[in-house]
Amino acid sequence: MSGARVSALLAGAVFLVASAAPGAELTEVQRRGELIWAADQEGGGPHVFPDPNDPRRLTGFEVEFAELIAGELGVKARFQQGQWDRLPLLLGRAADCVINGIELTPARRRDYRCSRPYFAYALQLIGRRDARPDSLAALGGTGPGGRWRVGVLTGSAAELVMRSRDDLQVEVIGYDGTIDSMEQVASGVLDAAVLDDCIFSFYADRFAGLRAVDRPFSGGLYTVLTAPDTPGLSAAIDEAIGRAIADGRLKALYDRWDLAGRQQMLMLRDAAEIPPARQRTTWELIRETLPLLLTAAGVTVLLSCAAFPVAMLIGLAVAIGRLYGPPALRTVLAGYVEVLRGTPLMLQLYAIFFLLPKVGLALPALAAAIAGLALNYSAYESEIYRAGLKAVPTGQFEAALSLGLSKWQALRHVLVPQAVRIVMPPVTSDFIALFKDTSVCSVITVIELTKRYSVLALSTGRIVELAILTALLYLTMSWPLAVLSRWFERRLERPAGTPH
């Protein structure tokens, strides 16, 4: 076991022990001398982001805010990286609190401890300068291609608000990165985006072709999230925020970041108490989440069943090209395989979804996901097929040629059918691997089963029940696939009656 893993286990054990007694978690933070706060630096400015002058260092108003709070508790602040929509899952495991633009909502008040607000945000509709929509009201009418395509940050208040607006003709698309939706609006893939106004203000210079459409239309408050069983720590953070507001340090911090400190203080002063949401029963949880999970499971099946046959066909063509094609083609195909095998699937998906629109080829997210999976797996399949073709005895090829078959006819009728039988076990194994890899597609806004689970687990706090439900869905899907694969293997082992 690596040292890092041992450290992680020890840290987890310390967190578990610390949460055993009320108030013990605050004592543990003070004994440790560090307040571990979680955030996603990929989320960007002005919250938390790598310093442009020294990317090894983090900066942002929440970095200063975390240091301020930690200082009030008499300890140092230590940053813990996490993916934004999964940050609360780190509580009690790897972090004491989450400070990263977490909006105060009834569901969060029910499932976690929420501090008193430390920032007031508003939601802003963003569009292109030269295109519709020119107002929020315009989203109530028909968009250029039917419904308006509007990007939001997955799991954010913007997503909640936009999905709840039945009066708007919008297709809401969730992104993992804060500025992803702005990129997609700029490149014309989306019609508009909705995000916190402070984010747009911060990045406005980078997106000169974008504009704020209308005034901010909805708003809320950011809170510091702690685990449900940490009353002592939560109370200490509340007191720290209160002192920072009272003595003007929080206002000064916001002024330094050009975040309208005076206005912030007025809104924080007037912030109303938000009541927690009602706890659902398990049956209610299943009834409410199962349709969403089933839809996402359908996407998982669609991605797998659409991408893998394409991967197999491309892989076979590449393998044949590398073994029997002209030398120049062999070199090109070897490069194709090495590039796709040597770079992460996630990067390839990013390139297809975010970079291709810049050269005028904008694929819908689902098509981009299928293309990315198919291309990535085609490299692996080609190597499997290449090994399979080489495993067929030379005499088989010669016998086919001696009967007058051309090279391609010999491949089609003699070599490839035998190679396919040889490679069925590893190909089946790859299909199951691809089935699981579909979860990576969430980075380009495709919501498949794992992503849906993650979002629901976060929003409901019912991690265990939903994990069981999701696992059952995966089993329900993978078992027939395994049976189908075995049937296909048995079928291929039988001799064909006549040539195909």
Place this chain on the structure above:
Amino acid sequence: MITVTSLCKSRSGASVLSDVSLAGAEGTVTALVGASGSGKTTLLRCLNGLETFDAGTLSIAGHRLASGPHAPGVLERLRCDVGMVFQQFNLFPHLSVLANVMLAPQVVQGLPPDEARARALTLLERVGLATHAGNRPETLSGGQQQRVAIARALAMQPRVMLFDEPTSALDPAMTADVLDVIVDLARAGQTMVVVTHDHGFAKRAASWVVELAAGRVARQGPADEML
């Protein structure tokens, strides 16, 4: 029907065939004999274009091959007229016995499935294996597999048949049936070239014998004089 003139071939700098010349008339059976490594199989593979040669010319069933690489189209036309049976049978394991025999007529000659099936069944009947048409090749004995391989090559109705030691991979008990099939073909007037170690078989089936030694023709003549 078969003319080989001054054929030379070397591999990795070593001479494999040197100044080989021979001729075989239509309807005759030529036996290639000689010690292991004398170049018999290489010469046979040159006749079917499976190997190239460095010098000389070769003409078989009206197709002429020159030294160096052969164009694919030339070879495909040649192989439609020149069938070959291998030492290790090389039946296609993913196809049934019947499908092995039907494959080339359907794919190469474009024969409709019914006609290809009828032709294949007739040939399997001829080699005594019609009842095994639906079996997988691996369920047959070595001798039976070799007879299927002969039927498969005959399915293209070749003008010349080449046999590369057709019984050397078989137990003595299995060779008789295979040799009987080849002798029957010889009596039916099929032009053939047979690589063999079996002098008894060569004497029984061949009309002309060519003996190779170290890649050269040591001697050649009528079978009853040579053996």
